[in-house]
Amino acid sequence: MTLKTREDYLAGLRKLKPNIYKFGELITDVTVHPATKRTVESHARNFDASHDQELATLYTTNSKFTGEKIHRWNSMMQSSDDLIANMNMKRQNYRRTGTCSGGVCVGWNAQNVMWAVTQDMDAEYGTNYQARLKDWILMAQAEGLVVAGALTDAKGDRSLKPSQQEDLDLNLRIKEVKDDGIIIQGAKLMICGVAASQEIFLMPGGAYKEPDQAFALACVVPRDIEGLTIVEATRPSDRRDLEDTADGEVPSTGITQGLLLFEDVFVPNERVFMCGEFAYTGKVIQFFTANYRACIGACVAGQGDVMIGASVLMARANGLSTKTFMQKFVDMSMNNQITYGLGVGACAVGFQHPSGSFVADPLTAHTNKVMVATLPYETKRLTQEIGGGMVETGCMPSYQDFTNPQYGDLLHKYYKAGSVSAETRYKSARLAEWLSIGGGVPGCMHGGGSPDGAKLMVRFTTPFEEYAEYAKALMGIEESVPEPRR
Amino acid sequence: MTLKTREDYLAGLRKLKPNIYKFGELITDVTVHPATKRTVESHARNFDASHDQELATLYTTNSKFTGEKIHRWNSMMQSSDDLIANMNMKRQNYRRTGTCSGGVCVGWNAQNVMWAVTQDMDAEYGTNYQARLKDWILMAQAEGLVVAGALTDAKGDRSLKPSQQEDLDLNLRIKEVKDDGIIIQGAKLMICGVAASQEIFLMPGGAYKEPDQAFALACVVPRDIEGLTIVEATRPSDRRDLEDTADGEVPSTGITQGLLLFEDVFVPNERVFMCGEFAYTGKVIQFFTANYRACIGACVAGQGDVMIGASVLMARANGLSTKTFMQKFVDMSMNNQITYGLGVGACAVGFQHPSGSFVADPLTAHTNKVMVATLPYETKRLTQEIGGGMVETGCMPSYQDFTNPQYGDLLHKYYKAGSVSAETRYKSARLAEWLSIGGGVPGCMHGGGSPDGAKLMVRFTTPFEEYAEYAKALMGIEESVPEPRR
Amino acid sequence: MTLKTREDYLAGLRKLKPNIYKFGELITDVTVHPATKRTVESHARNFDASHDQELATLYTTNSKFTGEKIHRWNSMMQSSDDLIANMNMKRQNYRRTGTCSGGVCVGWNAQNVMWAVTQDMDAEYGTNYQARLKDWILMAQAEGLVVAGALTDAKGDRSLKPSQQEDLDLNLRIKEVKDDGIIIQGAKLMICGVAASQEIFLMPGGAYKEPDQAFALACVVPRDIEGLTIVEATRPSDRRDLEDTADGEVPSTGITQGLLLFEDVFVPNERVFMCGEFAYTGKVIQFFTANYRACIGACVAGQGDVMIGASVLMARANGLSTKTFMQKFVDMSMNNQITYGLGVGACAVGFQHPSGSFVADPLTAHTNKVMVATLPYETKRLTQEIGGGMVETGCMPSYQDFTNPQYGDLLHKYYKAGSVSAETRYKSARLAEWLSIGGGVPGCMHGGGSPDGAKLMVRFTTPFEEYAEYAKALMGIEESVPEPRR
Amino acid sequence: MTLKTREDYLAGLRKLKPNIYKFGELITDVTVHPATKRTVESHARNFDASHDQELATLYTTNSKFTGEKIHRWNSMMQSSDDLIANMNMKRQNYRRTGTCSGGVCVGWNAQNVMWAVTQDMDAEYGTNYQARLKDWILMAQAEGLVVAGALTDAKGDRSLKPSQQEDLDLNLRIKEVKDDGIIIQGAKLMICGVAASQEIFLMPGGAYKEPDQAFALACVVPRDIEGLTIVEATRPSDRRDLEDTADGEVPSTGITQGLLLFEDVFVPNERVFMCGEFAYTGKVIQFFTANYRACIGACVAGQGDVMIGASVLMARANGLSTKTFMQKFVDMSMNNQITYGLGVGACAVGFQHPSGSFVADPLTAHTNKVMVATLPYETKRLTQEIGGGMVETGCMPSYQDFTNPQYGDLLHKYYKAGSVSAETRYKSARLAEWLSIGGGVPGCMHGGGSPDGAKLMVRFTTPFEEYAEYAKALMGIEESVPEPRR
DSSP states (O other), X not given: OOOOOHHHHHHHHHHSOOXXXXXXXEESOTTTSTTTHHHHHHHXXXXXXXXXXXXXXXXXXXXXXXXXXXXXXXXXXXXXXXXXXXXXXXXXXXXXHSSOOGGGTXXXXXXXXXXXXXXXXXXXXXXXXXXXXXXXXXXXXXXXXXXEEEOXXXXXXXXXXXXXXXXXXXXXXXXXXXXXXXXXXXEEEEEETGGGOSEEEXXXXXXOOGGGGGGOEEEEEEXXXXXXXXXXXXXXXXXXXXXXXXXXXXXSOOOOEXXXXXXXXXXXXXXXXXXSOGGGHHHHHHHHHHHHHHHHHHHHHHHHHHHHHHHXXXXXXXXXXXXXXXXXXXXXXXXXXXXXXXXXXXXXTOEEOTTSOEEOOHHHHHHHHHHHTTHHHHHHHHHHHHHOHXXXXXXXXXXXXXXXXXXXXXXXXXXXXXXXXXXXXXXXXXXXXXXXXXXXXOOTTTTTXXXXXXXXXXXXXXXXXXXXXXXXXXXTOOSOOOOOOO | OOOOOHHHHHHHHHHSOOOEEETTEEESOTTTSTTTHHXXXXXXXXXXXXXXXXXXXXXXEEOTTTOOEEEGGGSOOOSHHHHXXXXXXXXXXXXXXXXXXXXXXXXXXXXXXXXXXXXXXXXXXXXXXXHHHHHHHHHHHHHTOOEEEEOOBOOOSTTSOGGGSSSGGGSOEEEEEETTEEEEEEEEEEEETGXXXXXXXXXXXXXXXGGGGGGOEEEXXXXXXXXXXXXXXXXXXXXXXXXXXXXXXXXXXXXXXXXXXXXXXXXXXXXXXXXXXXXXXXXXXXXXXXXXXXXXXXXXXXXXXXXXXXXXXXXXXXXXXXXXXXXXXXXXXXXXXXXXXXXXXXXXXXXEOTXXXXXXXXXXXXXXXXXXXXXXXXXXXXHHHHHOHHHXXXXXXXXXXXXXXXXXXXXXXXXXXXXXXXXXHHHHHXXXXXXXXXXXOOOTTTTTSOHHHHHHHHHHHSOHHHHHHHHHHHHTOOSOOOOXXX | OOOOOXXXXXXXXXXXXXXXXXXXXXXXXXXXXXXXXXXXXXXXXXXXXXXXXXXXXXXXXXOTTTXXXXXXXXXXXXXXXXXXXXXXXXXXXXXXXXXXXXXXTHHHHHHHHHHHHHHHHHHHHOOOHHHHHHHHHHHHHHHTOOEEEEOOBOOOSTTSOGGGSSSGGGSOEEEEEOSSEEEEEEEEEEEXXXXXXXXXXXXXXXXXXXXXXXXXXXXXXXXXXXXXXXXXXXXXXXXXXXXXXXXXXXXXXXXXXXXXXXXXXXXXXXXXXEESOXXXXXXXXXXXXXXXXXXXXXXHHHHHHHHHHHHHHHHXXXXXXXXXXXXXXXXXHHHHHHHHHHHHHHHHTOEEOTTSOEEOOHHHHHHHHHHHTTHHHHHHHHHHHHHOHHHHSXXXXXXXXXXXXXXXXXXXXXXXXXXXXXXXXXXXXXXXXXXXXXXXXXXXXTTTXXXXXXXXXXXXXXXXXXXXXXXXXXXXXXXXXXXXXX | OOOOOHHHHHHHHXXXXXXXXXXXXXXXXXXXXXXXXXXXXXXXXXXXXXXOTTTHHHXXXXXXXXXXXXXXXXXXXXXXXXXXXXXXXXXXXXXXXXXXXXXXXXXXXXXXXXXXXXXXXXXXXXXXXXXXXXXXXXXXXXXXOOEEEEOOBOOOSTTSOGGGSSSGGGSOEEEEEOSSEEEEEEEEEEEETGGGOSEEEEOOSSOOOGXXXXXXXXXXXXXXXXXEEEXXXXXXXXXXXXXXXXXXXXXXXXXXXXXXEEEEEEEEGGGEEEESOGGGHHXXXXXXXXXXXXXXXXXXXXXXXXXXXXXXXXXXXXXXXXXXXXXXXXXXXXXXXXXXXHHHHHHHTOEEOTTSOEXXXXXXXXXXXXXXXTHHHHHHXXXXXXXXXXXXXXXXXXXXXXXXXXXXXXXXXXXXXXTBOHHHHHHHHHHHHHHHHSTTOOOTTTTTSOHHHHHHHHHHHSOHHHHHHHHHHHHTOOSOOOOOOO
């Protein structure tokens, strides 16, 4: 088996049937369309890294099944070191692309979580989900697949459960169970990196009880499966992507999010890993979020590293020493290290499921999610503070102005500060802007669930009564101290 | 004299000679061009308010010179109540437009600051600047002028003073003094609301010493003065403004920033209020920033009020009660009230200059600037947290998708949550996005100077040695406690 | 009428019948007992200030009734300037004593609030409370009385209302209404400055409804009224006060809190200002907390000023320049100015009750209370950070060690750093410790109600629906956006 | 070899010659003197734990030298798991004692750091330090020694290096090198847990260069070594310890700090591990602080757990449900988990020295120190906020008041709230007070160096230039972007 290359990956994408739309139009080739080529490039750089001597140890590992060298993003994670390696790869990825590469993240996590849950389900129900999953994983490892993951249902009226909605499609559901597979229908919203992915791992969007059995569903589908329509979401600055000028925010990399619309999609049995076993949906969510919220600390840290870098450039391009802002730089670095180090801590004190899959410590991981939803915002604010007004509101003339024959020269003259060219100053400001208020904002606050959801988990995993007992023991309090009666 | 109306104002703008460019092209009518019509509308709403029974007390006052009713933004501010009225008008303005209206703010502040400084200069140098200024103010009051203000020079190499720059134009300068006026040359960058203004008040960009005498310059010029080229800045989301679809962020209002390029511009004497009196540039900066940084607390509070409103809509449109997020709403409200109330406090304990002009307390005002550069960022973060993933990254399909004949219906189906229409949910998300990561971000962090500059002023206005004496007195310490020798 | 002096005040205290206990023992003379003499000294300094040329404008004013010069703390506050003058006096007071002087604060506020509420009650019920109050105020002004104020009831089981408690005494109550006065019984807990006060203003502890009529009670009593027992509270460091050595934390000033135990106390009618009018208890609380929570911003600012002073001394005594810590000093100064300036802002945008009494703006005042409950804690943390380990845990040898014949010299040798004496270093550390972790901590977090109570008021005074309407107007949303049905 | 017990430990302490003073008086038996018995009890509980079935895995391990079971605090730490086990033991220790137990912490860290550095010194200089150290470690393991550690010199004038001080004793120094040992003189200040320790590990207080060779000194001495005088520091609340009443803050446990005064102390060669090798002092500091600042995250987390516990009790004793404060409890739990998890993360991505000693990752560890110096302060503030006024200023009557025959009953009556006894309410408040403003404050902000020192290390370990290169690569910037010339 040879490790797939950038070229293999791009060829793979081109072979897929076009089913992705943006601005109401079908994208025929995601590798060249200006709306998608940047997220594809971000993902392609992973393949480069796997073949790069310096980076290969980060981006590759050996298959626990075959022993062969594989891309790390197709591997099983069965120790804290495996989870930490996941984090290290992601931090590096953000440094090399400036943003998220969802196709080498969510599907990977999903495959490991489902490895654990399928084993539990098989034990209880006599199903053979784990064997199906293993076959798919072996294929994914051999093909070096890029796999997005999808959790978020449309949800409809949130005060009602999926089965209580007027329109059952508001959560992705099993419409029909056939002998050789299942028919699914509904939507998944806000999925990251779909346009750059070859397959999509579908997971249940919540912890369901019996009435919602039809929504207890996990499977993996090719991105171009029959009946699936994908709509790429718009965001404030994405019209810039359509221009091939210096106003394009960052020249090559990027990330996009999309929506999946499933109409009578048939998924063959060998790709189905949960089909109605509602009792296990909670475990899927629990394991998935624990790992996701631990590891995402590396993502925002890596993007924060680039914010530091952009701010260093910006300070100098403004004619100022980085020493002027050293306290801010130190704060930025600490913000990055907190989410990274706390995520690593969650991995280090995690636990191993009997299947071998390793799960990060929930209390630490969910605490980290709250940090991920706050600290990077302060880092962005500091990026804007260091960069000055140019960065804060992106207040710069456009490319067409800089090249205007009448006053373009004047703009160059007035935008040069210190020893660095106006162009570098302009590019540095664009990068800082892109990271802090533009298309580089990766959506880490709600990705993998909201910070309020994380706080709820912190509440449930903190042993408050045990802590009260420590306090009682210290003071020699012997009476019972119950919650007050109402 | 009759109070000018929206129609008068728009007619006034249309009479100006076109000299504003965006994306490399001349804008012939700022009142209808999609790139500028929103900021014009924001300013026009001030005229509506002046004629609105409920709002007139906020938006109008009587001229201290003539006793006649005038727009408040042309008035003299000679008491703490006048400054607080300025704040109340601005907070209301943000609530009615969602963002900044620089043309009823900076020029107004400038006229009052220069009223004080011209009196001091006239007393020392026997000049007649104040009389000139009074004539202009009377005209501005009569015409109900909208006046932008410009402080920020290009600056070039910041380690060098203006007169030390290789290119003297890098700070706006007096190129030549003639009998009947002056020739100025250079640039002012990042000026707010210029496209909606009829005149521009130019102020010195720093506190200068003798070698930089040529940069000690204050005057007011018509927006279309001969030799002035204006370039509107671009920002991440402004391509949306060019589309007349629902993707346009907010339908009607907005704000833009621009750059002013002065080439051999002749300003007649009657519009010149400082011409080389470098010794008074410091006072201009000091008075201007004190008032600006006190009052800007109302601006960000008013925008914060709209963020609360958008978040209320967003929560409900997501199908959730506002109670779910009450702690966040309370935090948002407190953030707003801190910058507002602290600004009011700065006004209330300010001082009156012998000229009558009232100046906010520097220590309180500069402290407020630091709050203005931090708290609204947390309010934005909360707006994104309450709004969910739709708001955080603006992750929604475009207008063209929602109206796509093939799958547009599906999008409507999946975006409806609870009892509110998909369209209202979509619009609420757009507003929240526009306020927190889009074109509604008004640039308050660096507007009127950086937070670091404000901290420097806090340092210089805090009586540290006096405080040390209190400590010594409390402990009965009698020995001197000096800084350690190096 | 002559303005009372320190001597008059001390003589007044000595004339009172001893009824204050600490550590189980009766204090016969509060002006000399080591447990109370420091708080008395703090209050006595107010009289000094009233007679000090520089400070007299802060500490005195003219009676609105008689026109005569009186101590400010006996005055009526009938404009925003009066409230701001209250704040300025308090900030100065903290600078001169290092902590709270409750006897020139709470009673003063109470008299002004009751001035308004008695007028309303008299209008509705035909009572003559305001006339009674006026008589008392005139006497208090003539005598220059120091008046504590008491709100906090014991409360008992908080899930039950006062009238539902098993023991009715758990809230201070009217036990009997007689022709010439009332009998009251119960307790008030945690009252500040009682030991230094001549009278105590009693106010209702909550907003009561009809069943709790017996608790709707306001009156003012001499501190030594028959049937009242006062117990001074202990706090971690107060044993030090009992030693007359350098370990005594600050040599002269201080503050204490106490508890009031009322057993069948008869209050004559002329001192009763509310007697069962439950419908007005809410207004008392509302006006009292608005003024209290605005003005307390000056208190913590003044103490923060001393923390800055102590930290300046401490840095230098450690042999370090204040520049080393300048960012921290600036942060401390801003923290002080925020609570001060925001309080001033609340006063400036307050409203005048028809009685003349001026009330601070609730939303701003309650927001300030939350700041008062957070920012000073950060200032204390910075005091400890600048001061070093000596301050953080007060880790120093005791006075007895420093004077130990065997090793005292060694301690002096090792505690000298730089050019300042070991003694000054030691005293500076004691002051910093006293302010941040010792007896100088004034209890501002819960004084005047908890921050959570303040947040509740922020919630109720923020016009959320109005803000939602602004958002709708901006987006042209016309449909109703109600709370979701459950 | 049998594992030493509490009794062995107490007997060992009693055998030591009295040389500890407090309040100017010699303490003859630290195990019973009220000033020291609480810190002794805290340490004794470690021995209990080692013999407790549930806790033994936390508190014991096997010697890497002999394979025998030893107390964990005498062990070698040679993997990230060993460091994490250190953290877990400490978190548990804080839960069981409420505060720090310095004698099972600093000496332990020192022995492991010196294991690494002695190997490096031996390799370069041919010394036999590591062999000496090994002998001592084997003895310490056999005896189950409790070993304090001392870094902080008196320092004197901080602008001068040790060798430049007028008085050379201001830093602990080698006064004379003899054939069989060294004579040392000077002082170490602010050492934790000395009164409960059997030996003291002395380490260099800074990174020294050649002129300061005489201060490059590491050794371990018995606590009662000839020529050593120890003075226990005082702190605000420690007079309470001297009373054996309920006012004593916590009944049994505690921590103290002390000062070491060395006068001509002879240390035999076999206990000397560094003697003038100044070039290695930096490494000692670097390794020591990395491990210390990683692991201290567990200490403050453990104390924070008790703060949660005390606050749970306090809320209920006040008659309120913990749900009322749930957001605060969640914040407290997250604060604890951040310092714990980030410390674990620092351990997990640390590195192994060739000697086997494991060192935490510096960037992460120093970042954690800054968190340790901030987050617990917020947790304390929340403890005071939840607890109410009783906790904030410890505002309660004293034991003598509660037992006063005249009014003691009244106090019990008024302090009961809800279903819990007044005594439990009182004790819970005492605990909360002790943890947040009393003797339980462990001094973690400056322990192991200041947060500013940690920020300096963050600065030096963050690869700013590498981050700038990532930014350049993303934007295709090819020109050099240097610091501006001055």
